[in-house]
Amino acid sequence: MTRQINDGSFWREFEKNDITHSAAHYLMAIDVLRDEYGYARVTDVAEMLEISRGAASMAIAQLKKRDWVTEDRNRFLLLTDDGRRMAKLVEHNFRILSQFFEEVLGVSKELALADACKMEHLMSLETGRRLVWLMRYILSDDKRSKEIQKAMSCFVPGCESVDYCPLCDSQEECMLTIDTCDVHGTKKRAMEN
Amino acid sequence: MTRQINDGSFWREFEKNDITHSAAHYLMAIDVLRDEYGYARVTDVAEMLEISRGAASMAIAQLKKRDWVTEDRNRFLLLTDDGRRMAKLVEHNFRILSQFFEEVLGVSKELALADACKMEHLMSLETGRRLVWLMRYILSDDKRSKEIQKAMSCFVPGCESVDYCPLCDSQEECMLTIDTCDVHGTKKRAMEN
DNA sequence: TTCCTTTGTTCAGCATAATAAACGAACGCA
DNA sequence: TGCGTTCGTTTATTATGCTGAACAAAGGAA
Numbered sequence: 001m002t003r004q005i006n007d008g009s010f011w012r013e014f015e016k017n018d019i020t021h022s023a024a025h026y027l028m029a030i031d032v033l034r035d036e037y038g039y040a041r042v043t044d045v046a047e048m049l050e051i052s053r054g055a056a057s058m059a060i061a062q063l064k065k066r067d068w069v070t071e072d073r074n075r076f077l078l079l080t081d082d083g084r085r086m087a088k089l090v091e092h093n094f095r096i097l098s099q100f101f102e103e104v105l106g107v108s109k110e111l112a113l114a115d116a117c118k119m120e121h122l123m124s125l126e127t128g129r130r131l132v133w134l135m136r137y138i139l140s141d142d143k144r145s146k147e148i149q150k151a152m153s154c155f156v157p158g159c160e161s162v163d164y165c166p167l168c169d170s171q172e173e174c175m176l177t178i179d180t181c182d183v184h185g186t187k188k189r190a191m192e193n
Numbered sequence: 194m195t196r197q198i199n200d201g202s203f204w205r206e207f208e209k210n211d212i213t214h215s216a217a218h219y220l221m222a223i224d225v226l227r228d229e230y231g232y233a234r235v236t237d238v239a240e241m242l243e244i245s246r247g248a249a250s251m252a253i254a255q256l257k258k259r260d261w262v263t264e265d266r267n268r269f270l271l272l273t274d275d276g277r278r279m280a281k282l283v284e285h286n287f288r289i290l291s292q293f294f295e296e297v298l299g300v301s302k303e304l305a306l307a308d309a310c311k312m313e314h315l316m317s318l319e320t321g322r323r324l325v326w327l328m329r330y331i332l333s334d335d336k337r338s339k340e341i342q343k344a345m346s347c348f349v350p351g352c353e354s355v356d357y358c359p360l361c362d363s364q365e366e367c368m369l370t371i372d373t374c375d376v377h378g379t380k381k382r383a384m385e386n
Numbered sequence: 387t388t389c390c391t392t393t394g395t396t397c398a399g400c401a402t403a404a405t406a407a408a409c410g411a412a413c414g415c416a
Numbered sequence: 417t418g419c420g421t422t423c424g425t426t427t428a429t430t431a432t433g434c435t436g437a438a439c440a441a442a443g444g445a446a
Contacts, residue, residue: 009243014214014311015434021207022403042424050202055404057425062402105323118207118315127308130298130345137344151330152323208404215433235394248434250395255432 024121027087039076094120106152217314220280232269287313
């Protein structure tokens with residue numbers, strides 16, 4: 001099996017993503033602030049995101065250039081239709097991913113939120129929608145939902161928990177048995193011993 | 194329902210991720226090159242990733258500082274145990290995600306690879322392992338697998354395809370019916386008309 | 387030995403995304 | 417009116433990650 005990683009400069013699509021992680025959070029902050037307080041100013045965004053007003057000012061200036069943010073009659077910040085769409089896309093991706101990680105995969109709430117927050121702005125609309133579709137299917141039937149929960153509940157995080165994985169038998173290394181347990185490098189590699 | 198996005202500076206964990214997207218691809222390039230040609234030099238990595246030798250030289254210097262990369266007796270690049278673990282983690286995340294998107298969600302191969310490549314270095318080891326576990330469960334039973342494929346095959350990407358979503362009834366907006374269809378801003382918003 | 391190529395490094399320049407500090411304008415009160 | 421605070425912006429600085437150009441060292445061919 002040929003490894004299909006690192007084909008040319010395909011990997012650099014990461015840089016050309018529609019929106020950066022920080023831009024997404026600026027948009028969402030404006031959205032949330034307007035929802036909760038009725039208005040959003042540079043200072044409010046800076047406070048909410050815990051960054052300096054200067055940084056917020058510059059970042060929001062870029063968002064205005066991109067036509068994602070404008071000002072209303074009172075000079076308060078306002079999302080454009082495009083800006084709202086981007087904010088909603090990322091918000092929904094976050095909700096979908098965190099719900100999927102927590103409720104289907106059984107990951108702890110904390111880790112589910114952390115993983116979802118990192119990936120939220122990178123999942124395409126189509127993939128996100130299909131993930132909702134899948135969760136709708138899984139969670140709509142109580143029996144099916146319970147079965148999956150049961151299957152996931154016997155999950156064992158250790159390397160040696162499984163000696164054969166039907167998913168990977170065509171590949172050189174199984175994704176479950178491969179030693180990626182101690183990525184942070186405290187333990188010795190298990191497979192060598 | 195309170196929105197749990199933008200709580201303080203939690204969103205900035207993105208910056209503190211163990212590994213950057215580019216660093217992950219440098220490590221994987223070295224891994225693949227050694228696998229396929231038996232050695233890896235700065236120039237080979239630069240060629241594979243389609244970046245300048247200068248950039249590769251500087252990036253790899255950083256990876257050496259982090260103790261992810263060293264040199265062998267012949268001064269060829271070599272992954273340390275930690276470097277190998279990081280490379281394997283990202284490679285496996287890529288495989289898991291792309292397989293999940295394509296085979297379970299039914300996303301096109303192209304989009305599955307693009308999404309997976311963007312998210313590969315951000316998914317935690319635990320979440321990745323649990324996703325393999327889920328896929329193992331789903332794909333191990335032919336009947337179950339077919340049922341999911343059937344459920345996913347009636348997926349309709351349009352906004353108006355669903356008028357009630359049992360997943361979202363406790364939330365203010367449904368993730369499926371919400372108008373995030375034309376994120377790239379060519380169409381007019383469907384819900385307003 | 388001389389010449390040319392390959393290889394790896396360094397440097398200047400650019401873009402992004404952040405901080406910290408300074409500053410002007412507007413607001414609010416006594 | 418004047419003082420102090422708030423607000424938004426600007427500037428200098430830092431760090432990352434890239435390009436392109438220059439350059440030194442090593443190797444191969446005549």
